[in-house]
Amino acid sequence: MNDLANTPSDEELTDWDREHNLHPWAGMDGWRNDEYMRVNTASGIYVWDDQGKKYIDGPGGMWCVQIGYGREEMAESIARQVVAMPYASPWSFTTGPAAELAKKIADMTPGDLNTVHFTTGGSTAVDTALRAVQFLNNRLGRPDKKIVIAREKGYHGSTYLASSVTGKERFKTKFDNADIVRFLPDVNPYHRPKGMSLEAWCDEKIDDLEKMIADVGADQVGAFIAEPILCSGGVIVPPPGYHKRTRDICTSHDILYISDEVVTGFGRLGHWFASEDVYGIVPDIITCAKGLTSGYLPLGACILSDALMERMAGAEGDDVFYNGYTYSGHPVSCVAALTNIEIMEREDILGHVRRVTPLFQSRLREIGEKFDIVGDVRGEGLLGCIECRPDLERQTYDAHLQFGQKLDDACEEMGLLLRPFGNMAVFSPPLIITEAEINEMFDIMEAGLTKLSAQYNA
Ligand code: PLP
Numbered sequence: 001m002n003d004l005a006n007t008p009s010d011e012e013l014t015d016w017d018r019e020h021n022l023h024p025w026a027g028m029d030g031w032r033n034d035e036y037m038r039v040n041t042a043s044g045i046y047v048w049d050d051q052g053k054k055y056i057d058g059p060g061g062m063w064c065v066q067i068g069y070g071r072e073e074m075a076e077s078i079a080r081q082v083v084a085m086p087y088a089s090p091w092s093f094t095t096g097p098a099a100e101l102a103k104k105i106a107d108m109t110p111g112d113l114n115t116v117h118f119t120t121g122g123s124t125a126v127d128t129a130l131r132a133v134q135f136l137n138n139r140l141g142r143p144d145k146k147i148v149i150a151r152e153k154g155y156h157g158s159t160y161l162a163s164s165v166t167g168k169e170r171f172k173t174k175f176d177n178a179d180i181v182r183f184l185p186d187v188n189p190y191h192r193p194k195g196m197s198l199e200a201w202c203d204e205k206i207d208d209l210e211k212m213i214a215d216v217g218a219d220q221v222g223a224f225i226a227e228p229i230l231c232s233g234g235v236i237v238p239p240p241g242y243h244k245r246t247r248d249i250c251t252s253h254d255i256l257y258i259s260d261e262v263v264t265g266f267g268r269l270g271h272w273f274a275s276e277d278v279y280g281i282v283p284d285i286i287t288c289a290k291g292l293t294s295g296y297l298p299l300g301a302c303i304l305s306d307a308l309m310e311r312m313a314g315a316e317g318d319d320v321f322y323n324g325y326t327y328s329g330h331p332v333s334c335v336a337a338l339t340n341i342e343i344m345e346r347e348d349i350l351g352h353v354r355r356v357t358p359l360f361q362s363r364l365r366e367i368g369e370k371f372d373i374v375g376d377v378r379g380e381g382l383l384g385c386i387e388c389r390p391d392l393e394r395q396t397y398d399a400h401l402q403f404g405q406k407l408d409d410a411c412e413e414m415g416l417l418l419r420p421f422g423n424m425a426v427f428s429p430p431l432i433i434t435e436a437e438i439n440e441m442f443d444i445m446e447a448g449l450t451k452l453s454a455q456y457n458a
Contacts, residue, residue: 010050013038024158042069045430045437047417055412056441058427059419063231063263063383064290067343068430074296074339081335090118090328098329101337105288105301110276112306113286118299118329122262122289123157125300126225129258129285130161130180131323132304132312133222136256139315146222149212149255151184153233156225156260165225168233182216184208188236190376190387202239209249218253228274231263234424235378235385243279256308259283262300266291267344267431269381270354278380284308291431294340299333349431357381359435363442371449373403373456382431386445387424406455410448416441 008016018032026034038050045068047057057065067074081097088095102116119125130148137145150156150165157163164178185208192201213221224246230236250257259281264274265288271277273286285308289300304312312321327333344350357380364384368377375389388403404420411418418425429441 010038013050044068044070045433054415056416056429056437056444058411058417058429058441060382060428060430061295062290063268063428064295066267066291066294066349066431067340067347068294068432071294071296071343073343074294074336077335077339078297078332081332085331088331089326090324095329095331095334097331097334097338101334102329104338104341105303108272109286109303110273111282113282113303114306115304115309117302117304117323118325118334119289119302120325120327121157121298121300122260122287123159123162123300124325125262125287125289125302126156126162126165126258126260127159128302128323129225129287130165130223132285132302132308132321133256133258135319135321135323136308136312136315137222139312139317139319141315142219144220146180147216147220148181149184149209149216149221149224150181151226151230152186153188153230153236154225154227154260155230155232156227157262182212184212186236187230187238187242188234189239190236190378198239199241202241202245205239205242206245206249209246213249213253213255218255221253221255223256223258224250225258225260227260227262228264228269228279229380229383231383231426231428232421234387234421235380235383235426237378237380243275243281247281247283256285257281257283258285258287260287262287262289263291263383263428264381265289266294266340267350267353268383268428270350270357272350292340293333293336296340297330297333297336298327299330299337344431347432353382353431356433356435356438360384360438363438367442367445367449370446371453373449373453382433383426383428385424385426386449403452406452407445407448410451411444414444414447416444416448418445 014035017036023036039047040050041048045056046054048054085095105116106114117128119128134146137143148165150167152167154167156166161178165181167183187205189198189201228243247257259275261273261275266272268291269278275281275283275286284305286303293299360382361379364377364379367386368374373389374386376387378385401422403423404425407425408418408420418427
């Protein structure tokens with residue numbers, strides 16, 4: 001790449017990307033016409049595109065860049081590990097970084113969640129959790145107890161099993177799904193009937209779960225999988241008390257509770273994990289990824305409780321847990337995670353998130369009050385979502401669905417990236433964001449909404 005004559009031009013890169021790089025979730029309607037913003041450099045909460053334009057990274061990469069971009073310390077520790085030991089087969093060896101990180105994670109997780117199975121990302125962490133459920137119940141001689149209860153709007157990933165338990169967009173795709181899952185209806189308090197209290201909504205959601213277990217038969221249900229907050233579904237925060245009550249129901253029916261903390265883990269809500277510190281539950285399994293390395297390198301983990309491991313190991317027979325990846329416990333990724341955690345501890349990033357959350361959430365709520373085109377704003381910690389007013393749909397359905405994209409476009413012009421999802425836009429900036437930067441971000445969002453209000457004639 002030192003030879004300038006051989007350096008590809010901007011046009012070539014754009015063409016090559018269109019012609020050869022199939023991005024995630026590519027629409028098949030003319031996918032070769034899609035053009036993605038090419039980002040070349042990044043620092044702190046900002047990214048720069050190939051034209052040198054600077055943006056606040058509202059989505060924080062993909063809900064993952066906790067410590068911000070451009071950390072030399074990350075580069076140095078990653079480089080040292082590459083030179084010392086870039087790869088070791090997890091079937092034959094262990095490495096210092098893998099052992100140290102497993103111990104570190106075990107210390108951070110709630111209760112007796114002490115066994116870490118490293119994966120390549122979030123989907124493979126979820127896949128591992130679901131395979132553990134199958135393995136356990138087959139080993140215990142109850143092969144029917146393997147149905148997974150999941151939720152509408154939940155997102156759990158893109159492998160066969162993880163996508164099968166994903167309750168989002170799945171009916172619109174042409175993929176086949178594993179027949180292992182039953183979906184509970186929407187838990188979004190925003191969609192509760194007019195006049196219904198949050199308590200009554202919670203009761204109804206708990207009822208949904210109890211009825212489904214009764215319907216399927218507790219002896220057939222192996223697990224319940226739930227994100228503490230349904231992030232990709234539009235930052236849906238279930239009603240107060242929901243987590244604890246669902247956990248208790250699962251315990252009483254010997255149904256494993258899988259808490260998918262791929263987004264909420266590693267500081268997003270001001271704690272290492274949200275399950276216990278925010279919602280007061282100790283799950284049987286936690287899955288995590290993303291913020292574990294702040295996105296600097298790929299890594300995920302499926303963390304299993306001691307009680308579960310004892311049952312898995314204690315049953316009759318010498319079965320092998322045939323699950324694992326070439327890159328399980330990749331030493332370079334583990335070093336990235338350890339350095340990321342060290343930075344988060346040294347800079348008290350969890351404390352920082354807790355300190356700036358009130359400003360972030362109050363600026364978000366103000367948007368809900370100020371703009372008539374906004375139907376709902378919601379979030380917790382440094383997670384936020386703006387959803388457009390439902391009756392905009394009556395103006396034109398298309399305009400309703402385009403709201404997220406339109407808001408993103410308006411903000412992008414002013415130097416802020418958001419993540420559009422149909423009639424919503426979501427954001428989860430790097431956790432190091434300062435109060436001044438939070439204000440800058442919300443000022444741009446307000447300017448974007450003012451522009452959109454004119455377009456929607458609201
Ligand atoms: N689980 C949750 C809650 C997620 O949000 C995601 C990705 O956004 C995944 C799992 C899948 O993670 P990955 O894309 O790293 O495979």
